[in-house]
Amino acid sequence: MAAEESQPSESSFIDSVASITQHLPVSSDRVLGSRNTNKPPSQTAQSLFYALKGEIIDTNGPFFIEKEGIPPEIGYLVTRSLSENNEVEGKGVRISYNPINQTLCIKMPSHSHDVILAWGSNELVRAGMTGFFTTPELDEVSLFSACRFDNFPIPWQSVYKEPDMVFVYGPRDLPTVLVEVGYSQSWPRLLQDKDVWFQAAPTVNVVVLVKWNRCTNSRVAGYLELFRRGVPTPTHIDIFPTPTPPAPQTLTFRRDDFYPPGTTLPAGRSPNDLWQWDINNLRMRTTRAMSADGTVPA
Structure with a gap:
């Protein structure tokens, strides 16, 4: 940064x-x-x-x-x-x-737009409580919002990004995992943002795109997709409307997603350890935020 x-x-x-x-x-x-x-x-x-x-x-x-x-x-x-x-x-x-x-x-951002940071912060606290990250590991993996990145390597120095949520490892100046949220921004534009992150930042392992769509009668639909470097098919999760019947849903990260490529993981840690983020928690927080924006879930 x-x-x-x-x-x-x-x-x-x-x-x-x-x-x-x-x-x-x-x-x-x-x-x-x-x-x-x-x-x-x-x-x-x-x-x-x-x-x-x-x-x-x-x-x-x-x-x-x-x-x-x-x-x-x-x-x-x-x-x-x-x-x-x-x-x-x-x-x-x-x-x-x-x-x-x-x-x-x-x-x-609107309240609904910004809820992604509250969700991520909550999941990070839970990761510390459950032991997925130890205290020394949490000292290395940092969560930020709306921080500036304009230090991309050649030939990408003219890229300028302020992502909605981002994880940065240690002293590195570029992120490993990030989230971009679109409300008025179109899905094709979000995909182009994802592409430039993967091309310009060699440390980025995962980009999550969240798309909200305003419908009639102040209703808002939404979904997210997780893109992992080198994996051709993203993970797609519908947020609103809530799938019927309701069931537990998670957004799955791997431990090595949060470390730059080539980084040695802490002793005893597997790169394939899974960190599950609760989608129902995201729905709850977004529903509360929507009330402040004068909208409701679709």
Whole structure:
């Protein structure tokens, strides 16, 4: 995770972020086009920054903004600059930029959107209580929400991600397991986010995608899919509507999912040890959160 940096002032936007473009990657013509790094950021970048900043500050409540066709030298610059702006930071938004599809996304989560962190935190506490993780192991496996990742290796330096929930091992700067949640964001866009994680971050073993869909009469349906690196078929679980008849359901992780590839596991631990997350607990927590959003499960 990138260290926090000083906030660039608006009046010096162009000068204060000019150095960022000098360190962007050049991989292939398809992903990152060639550019003259001696030129200052374009007026397009400045205009986009101010337009998005204004929209974020003027909007209250959950929202989703998606801008397509933003080239990497602009997308990364604007995304990074928004993330370092005091007024934008105060709105609690999550920002991402995908150079593969050249899409910049900004979301302010709803209560239902954010429930995934409460679920994951609860499961982590239970893992410590049951002994799946010992206290020293919990010191190495950390859970975060909405933290910034913009330190991807060549040729992916223009990727910028703030996942909804993420596990990071030890001192590593990239995650091992993460969750991306989509409400207004389409399923194809979530799949593209999953793809860029697997391509850009060699430490990522598992990506979980959660998709909520607003239906009629304020009802919300949802499902999740777990994608494991190298496994062609994901695990699919319907959340709402609740399957009939109700039965215990779990989302299954393996111990080695939470360690970067090649890491030696703690003594006596098997990579195939299973950590089961309770889906009914997720349903309960989401139902409570939906009431605050004025919605109900489908």
